[in-house]
Amino acid sequence: MRLLLHSCCAPCSAAIVEHLLENAVDTTVFFSNSNIYPQDEYLHRRAELERHLQVLGVPFVEDDYDHSDWLVSVKGLEQEPERGSRCTQCFRFRLLRAARYAADHGFTHLGTTLASSRWKNIDQVNAAGQWAVEQVASLSVPLIFLDRNWRKGGLQERRNQLLRQYGFYNQQYCGCEFSMRA
Numbered sequence: 001m002r003l004l005l006h007s008c009c010a011p012c013s014a015a016i017v018e019h020l021l022e023n024a025v026d027t028t029v030f031f032s033n034s035n036i037y038p039q040d041e042y043l044h045r046r047a048e049l050e051r052h053l054q055v056l057g058v059p060f061v062e063d064d065y066d067h068s069d070w071l072v073s074v075k076g077l078e079q080e081p082e083r084g085s086r087c088t089q090c091f092r093f094r095l096l097r098a099a100r101y102a103a104d105h106g107f108t109h110l111g112t113t114l115a116s117s118r119w120k121n122i123d124q125v126n127a128a129g130q131w132a133v134e135q136v137a138s139l140s141v142p143l144i145f146l147d148r149n150w151r152k153g154g155l156q157e158r159r160n161q162l163l164r165q166y167g168f169y170n171q172q173y174c175g176c177e178f179s180m181r182a
């Protein structure tokens, strides 16, 4: 397995990355989060994750940040509640970019940390991930979406332990400007 792990932030990723390292999974972390607003917040979350991965020696790839493009993709859905159709589109936007990168760079599996938070709907995230890999499907080299429940097997508790241990910046809203009011 060569896994491209789409990651949203350090708090959601630390326990998952630790688990993957313990199981010797060949993992590269992909930061594709054009949903995050404002850009300073984006840079803060990215820096926190990159710093942690450097210590662990895990490869880190940053996607382009294009919040304007993301806004176009969710146009008309601005007033939707969290876990609604704007979030479905947001997950699809980011995971499709990750799937394209994975397919172009020889990865066999795609995963995401998006559902590690209890604020997220696992089924909604996993459906978006499955949809994304289907968009880049090739009969010769299929990309497989890893639809694990990253809250099970003690990972939820470990997430909280690592958050305290490393003192990660723990953001107070999901990411986009529409989630600031929630």
Ligand code: SF4
Pocket: 035, 036, 082, 083, 086, 087, 088, 090, 091, 174, 175, 176, 177, 178, 179
């Ligand atoms: S609330 Fe979060 S998941 Fe939903 S659209 Fe905004 S950034 Fe994306």
